[in-house]
Amino acid sequence: MKRISYLTILFSLLLSATYASDFPFAAVANDALQQKKYLPDTGAHAVVLDEFGKTFISDDGNHMVMYYEYHVKIKLFDSQAFDAEGNIEIPLYKEDGERFETVRDIKAVTMFLDENGGLQTLELDPRKVFQTSVNKYHDVAKFAMPGLRKGCVIEYKYTVVSPFIFNFHDWIFQSDIPKVHSEYNARIPAIYNYNAILRGPLKLSTNKAELDRECLSVNGIKCDCSNMTYGIDNIPAFKREDYMTASKNFLSGIYFELSEYTNLSNGVRVKVTKDWQDIDRSLKGSEFFGSQIKRKELMRERIKDVIAGKTNNLDKAKAVYAFIQKNIKWNGFYSKYSEDGIKKALDTHSGLVGDINLALIAALKAADIPTDAVLLSTREHGLVNKLYPTESDFDYVIAKTTIDNKDYLLDATDPLLGFGMLPMRCINDQGRVISFEKPSYWMDIKSPQRRNKTTTLELSLMPNGKLKGTYTCYSLGYEGYEKRKEIKKFNTLDEYIENLDEKSTKIKILKSSVSNLDTLDAPLAEIYEIEIEPTRGTGMQRLSFSPFTFGQLTVNPFTLNERSYPVDMGMPADNKLVYTLTIPNDYVLETSPEPVAVALPLSCGRLVSAFTFDSGRCTYSQLYSFEKPVYSPEEYPYLKEFYNKLLQSEKAEIVIKKK
């Protein structure tokens, strides 16, 4: 009897020991070396045979540190995979000279069969690992796998030691190449509590949790660990498509967020994030968030002259917004916090997103305009989860100001953005409004602006065959923003016009006027007096004209047979063209463009063109719109066909003939 129980204990110990363990290093099966193709994806240049990651926290004597072990074995089928899989870069985060991540225990081998079928193994020379500094926050350790050849199997492992225990290492299962198996083991001491969330379409094939007794000893106090293992088998390669947002949104992975920890000196449990109230409180109290927003006195002083004489809040807000846009130059980094305080950003005229937009919020509040901060996640950063409160899903902050019961979302990082417009990177699902007056809440981050372009051409046919008249183009919303950006690429407006003139050989710009270039809220208006050389038709007997003088669509951007991910255009769009041609009395109309009317299902887009002829005046109009910012994969065939119809309609020609 006694004997049996002994065995059982031994068995269970063995079980937990084999549980979630790493696969052995440099042990490769012969059939993997001989494998010529990965059958589930025969086009793959490489396949991950096995991948294992493990993160745990330990006391290094002075601090708590996080260890992240990574181990992978990859089969390379052809040379296309050599650079992508054989040149390894390990990103390392650093804060300053004291707090930075380090990599150690790098081991790597290349295995292959020689001509006699014998297994050959080449090891990485540790002296051939190079550490480089990318910028203020990032280092990269690099190495190249030795002796790569078609059919070889590479394997490497390393450990990253990190002082940033609040950033528990996430695990992304899917990558550009398929994987046979990928597994992640997270061991979290009970003094820490993390929320874990699984994202993406793939289902876990392994999902186990158990308790490790007394896995960690801190100041002589022992504590238990949750030992969690997540695994997926047969993971397909992730294939990118055009017009899609961050691939992170579609990749299956496990993400962690610290919610609670125990203060070791007094044993008190500290909630890091439990609910939104906690996050709200911590943000408001934060030196580099809430305290910055509260710097009303500082901002009152700075904006005194800016808002002087402005009587209503909208004018004041616009002036403040323009002031921040012009006075702090964005240094290209995203953040939700200020780095060294908004005062420094204002004084040095430089800052990251947090500096600029917290300064904006503080300034608007200083002007007594009700304003809140909105945390959001940029498009490349992915979607935020709504299951539990988290702060780390956000990487950006903007301002939300309310004037006459109307909300405006503001981002002052780009001096060409009009008041109330957001850059494309910000338009991503929902953001969390952090208000000083009430609890935080979700709001949709949508651009109130559309991409809107209206063009009119008013032309007359001259006796010499030339067309003369006026071209007018109004660009609103994003269209205006993009046009302004294009114009600003030139040193002067004259140089822009000159370039435009030079680009189109057949069209001469006789006179030009561009207005509202610097009035960002107003439509950008371009009015050109133009003269067009005769292009088509021989002699003056029969002449044909295309209403699409300034270019037409010639190629459908959508070429796939089927689509897996949504088509994301960012915002709705409208395009309108009116083309009027006055012909002399001695000509008659021979062919006129056929009217077209096409719509996307559920009124998500439409295309309408019409033609009228009345006492020598031909009028062709075309209007098309996309009503949705994002189209689902199911809508893809319709979108493709819509473009096809659009292309065909732009072949429209007006043919006239001498009487």
Place this chain on the structure above:
Amino acid sequence: MIRKLFICFVLLFSSYISRAQENYSVSAIPKELMPYASAIVRKDETVVFIREKNNVIYRYKFAVTVLNKNGADEGELVLWHNKSRTIKNIKGMIYDEFGKPVSKISERDFRDDNYTPNSLFEDVKYKHFTPVSVSYPYTVEYEYELFSNQTFNLEHWYGVGSEATAVENSSFIVSCKPSLQLRYKEMNYKGTLITGKDDAGNDLYKWSISNFKAIRHEPYSPDKINYLPNVRLAVNNFTYEGVDGSYSNWNELGKWINDKLLTGRDELSAATVAKVKELTDGINDPKEKARKLYEYLQNKTRYISIQVGIGGYRPFKATEVDELSYGDCKGLVNYMHALLKAAGIQSWYCIVNGNTHKRPLQADFASPDQANHVILCLPFKSDTTWLECTSQHIPFGFLGDFTDDRTVLACTAEGGKLLKTPKYTADDNREIQKGEFTLAENGELTGTLETTFKGTQYENRDYLLLESYEDQQKYIRKAYPINNLEIAGLSLKATKEIKPSINETLQLKSYEYGTPENGRISFALNSVNRLSETPKEIRNRYTPIYINRGYTDEATISFTLPAGYHADSEPLNTTLTDNFGSYHADFSVVGNKLIYHRKLQLKDGSYSKEDYDKLVAFFEAVRNADYFDVVLAKNK
């Protein structure tokens, strides 16, 4: 260029000795410098003291006014440094529009990083400073010194560095110990070179330019070094990584590279030598042996950039590349050279400037800095074969557009030899298309398109050879402007010869290719190869026309017409002939077939800038003809 002897060195050096307060106000910029400028170099003074072989000091003082956002890059400073090239005494100042100092720049403000995305490792770091200013214009001024302990490579002077930047004043003063024997090469310098000696007997030179207007980007323009003023330096007696040397011409330089950098690095292990014997055993033709060994190299190695040592001039040993199976261009060329040597085949390590824009080594001025890449030359008796050793898939003996048609230096035991790599002419670089299409009454197009790519056009498709069928289809769908393109079959076959070719066979289908309307069907005659963009007009062009590489595209497409329809279009018959190229497009109807024929040839070379309007008109006419739509009408 007039040469003047100028004895008074005090005057010569006056510009950098004087520390008078500069006037950097924007209003002081001569008005004629403003057009097309996004930045103005106010002052750019470089003084070089070549004191000893291992002691060179460069002193820079540089001020640029950034007029708008487009010129912001000109205000940045990036300096690379390593253990043999140190930067000292960096300081600077930012001035506002009125020339009033706004903020000081010190060395602390520089970032110092060493990550290079395309290299495994480079033993250099980059000091980097980006001025922050929220309003334009502003002026940034820098001063710094650079200490170098080698004289193999000396810094150049570019009087004008970039497009859209005007130069108010720029000067280059060089002082050199006479025993080192300075040589220089001026290009496009229209000013006066002043020479003299200082008290200590050093040779003095001064080049300078002033009030140089901004040049804007001009399509089909030559390499910048061929039209902007620049000066290159070299000394006859130099030192490099502690090794002394001397050369005054390419022959001596090639000899030195061979003797000091290459000799002894081409040894192979006995096992590898045996492998070479085994591979070449039974083959008599040395060229076939070389082909076999080249395949071995391509299968065994891959390219990885590693730059260690000054500028990275010495290749890794062949044994090391053998072991690691990777190397940079020098290492791989040296390894291939070693393999050939083991097979008793002679080959030469050649330094070259690799770029799709051809930049030959200057025959009359020897200096190593003109090259940035290495290839291998096999001087067979009857013909010379060239090998690019960094690619795993380029055909044996084919160089492609990266190193073709230019002067290179072969480094041999007998000394350096200037050689010319093969030229791929307009007739060599061909894309020949043959299509057999059928158009249905509902506008649907079906058929087969066969395309052959030759010469440098081989590279239009070679990257696709190794892709999966799925990815090949994805690329091809974008390569042809055929809407609703459905691929029924696709094959790519490469003939990897010294003159390689790729045959692409595409079986396609496109619904609504033609637009049927009121008993008429209109369709695009050419959707297999059409010119979509034409160069813009340039008024007051500065540079001559330069066509870097010629090509010939030819297409013959036959459309079987739907029964009961006939062509009812104006005829197309465009023929254009000019010194830079020719074009012809027409169609004819034979029975129920409409045959379209198109040929475009562009010839490489330099042409007068006065011909530019003709070039634009040529392309415009080509585009018009390429976008021709045919209309079919139903027989009555």
